[in-house]
Amino acid sequence: MTGSIAAIGAGLAVIGAGIGIGRIGGSAMEAIARQPEAQAKIQTAMIIAAALVEGVALFGVVVALLSK
């Protein structure tokens, strides 16, 4: 039973990651559309922010793995 609760917890953590990275990507697209010359900088900043958000989501996955 703990195994499946861990899986549910991991799934919820991933929802957070999906929403976060989706918003980052969306804002990045809008920013590039407004000013295409800044594309390289915006892309770099987007990748960094996405990696940080993913780190937070993986906290949840680690706790789920630990509880198993």
Place this chain on the structure above:
Amino acid sequence: MLLVKKIASLLVSLTIVINVFAAHQEEDQRTTDSLAPMENSSPNSEQEVGVEQNGHEEKAFDPNSLIFEHISDSHQWHIWGDHGHDFHIPLPVILYTDKGIEFFSSSRIEHHEDIYQGKHYSYKLEEEHIEIVDPVTGELDEEATQKIKDFSITKNVAQMLISVLVLMLVFTSVAKSYSKQGINSSPKGLQSFMESLIVFVRDDIAKTNISNNPDKYLPFLLTIFFFILINNIFGMIPIGANLTGNIAFTVVMGTITFIVTQFSGTKSYWGHIILPPVPKWLYPIMVPVEIIGIFSKPFALIIRLFANITAGHIIVISLISLIFISKSILTSFVSVPFTLFIDVLECLVAFLQAYIFTMLTALFIGMANEEHHHEHEGAHDHH
């Protein structure tokens, strides 16, 4: 167009190779299947049938144990093969017991039932933990086991030594080409590739984040960056060990970052933590938050690196295990391209995690190292 054709042929050949391997596994299972019914004759061999079927049942594919086997450390370096007929390199076991040092090859305690009589005690391997047991009965001797300090060269330690060797070879050859060619000639070969990465770390990571004397921290930042990068890459190739996905490794990296950050703290840094520039009634909240902040920043670094790399490995192994769980060759046509995609993503993650670890380290050092400037005129009068 030619590139697309090459990629497509590569994918097809990869699928075919994995299919052949999967078909060979299925054949193996079918031949053991045909052996079991023949032993049904006498009641004496009923136990044998039970054991044989039990043995056959154990050969049913268990993805969990496979995944944890690939991710965790081990006393042997497993190269190929399945349980029973595999090829591995046994690594030395070095134990520091309370009676003295033990040194033996792990091939002596390889199988689950082996008990090795060492110089001081008898040892047995239990789930990758070496325990002291009674040589006759095989019973665990708890208190002696707790006093063992395990300094063995396990797979991860050997992998770390190999990475260090590779890094030293690469960087000494790059540095030597400066003395051979002089600093004013254009770089050639490996040197040009390494130089672009080193200049990237120096300009975009060190100089952007550390305002006060960035060159002092450059060796440290370069070491972190390249060490994490090369261990991530080694973790991805089939023969490599999963080093950065090991919590012990990341804890040490995080602790070293913590020590360097705190020792580079100026007086104003500590001043802002003990007495933050906020109204006095906020101190009971702000001071604990600041103190927790000192520890939570390296902790986040540790968990981020560990979780990203381990998650990548688990996904790749799970996707390939899908083929074996479904016991059908057709699954591979879905599984292999997806795995290839995840593997490419893992390449990106390998570089990105090294960059993020180094960048955040530089950021923390920069925050601690900042020259005090008059930013809060409202709170204080003069300094």
